[in-house]
Amino acid sequence: MSTIIRKAQVTSFGDHTHVSIVKAEIPAPVAKEVQVKVLYSGMSGADINMRMGTYPMQKKAPLTLGYCLVGRVHVNGPGCSKFKPGDLVVCLSIYDAEADLANLPEKFLISVPNGLDLQQAVAMTLDWNTAYGMVNRCAKVSKGQRVFVHGLSGAVGHATFKLCQLNGAEVYGTASESNHAALREEGAIPFVYSNKDWIMAMNAIGGAHAVFDALGFESWDESFSILAPEGGHLVGYGGNLNMLQGGETRSVAPAVVKLLARNLVPFCPNKTTFFYIARDSSHFEAEVKACFDLVLAGKIHAPIKKVWTMEEIPEAHRTWTQTKGVGSVLIKIADDVTA
Known part of the structure; x- marks a missing residue:
């Protein structure tokens, strides 16, 4: 019926x-x-x-x-x-x-699980689950590393920031200037994306061990340039640059191919991944439940x-x-x- x-x-x-x-x-x-x-x-x-x-x-x-x-x-x-x-x-x-x-x-x-707030539950299912997989399974961020996150104030970007911080990493990234003060209070070191000062600043301190970039297209080239010379991991996902800038629609597929092709360069110490979550993946339910557990333990909050x-x-x-x-x-x- x-x-x-x-x-x-x-x-x-x-x-x-x-x-x-x-x-x-x-x-x-x-x-x-x-x-x-x-x-x-x-x-x-x-x-x-x-x-x-x-x-x-x-x-x-x-x-x-x-x-x-x-x-x-x-x-x-x-x-x-x-x-x-x-x-x-x-x-x-x-x-x-x-x-x-x-x-x-x-x-x-x-x-x-009992006791989990409804808003927290839905935020964990996509935004924080995506970040959890990137940080812990893909890039394996660990204590003492430098990481760079584009979109520190966004849903997945902020989750990535907090999970990297939970793992003991030092977090840098881009965000709207209006959010910089709040992000600094939380322990991040924010930059404005558009002026590209972050590229010189990150290379001056030895680059990033992991970069998380949801923007795609040309931004992935820039993010690759700030990886640590001894080896770093660029995790691309999303492909939102064109949408955020209000430009003409274009497929992210060629940019993904270019991103992954960097892994074919001989003797290059850096690695690239295009990350996405799939509900039929063997990791999916376990990582959602891991996020739930972190909320209930008071270690994270969306x-x-x-x-x-x-x-x-x-x-x-x-x-x-x-x-x-x-x-x-x-x-x-x-x-x-x-x-």
């Missing part, structure tokens, strides 16, 4: 005017699917790139955005028994989280930059590059009336 829901729909690719809140039917979940009542959806650069039609291998429009969510199990589809109605879960949904209800594969749902309502989603897209503050951006879909 189908149900009428609200959802945010990208009618065609383009600017914020292509996003609207509509009413539509959602069918009952099919075999191996669970229907989840969404409480919060995350909002990230992936959603912006999908709206523009530049996200790798994305669906065609019309589509509903929302890369991750926290919610309560509403209805189990045939053959589903892992969760019961009312159970609190998170999911890397990729699509469809900006809606009252979402039908999701049961195998991708992860239980939320700052929330902004919480929008579903009706405000078009405005969230319009003002994406203008939102001040540090941390994750969330969409509140509904109150948790069963809590």
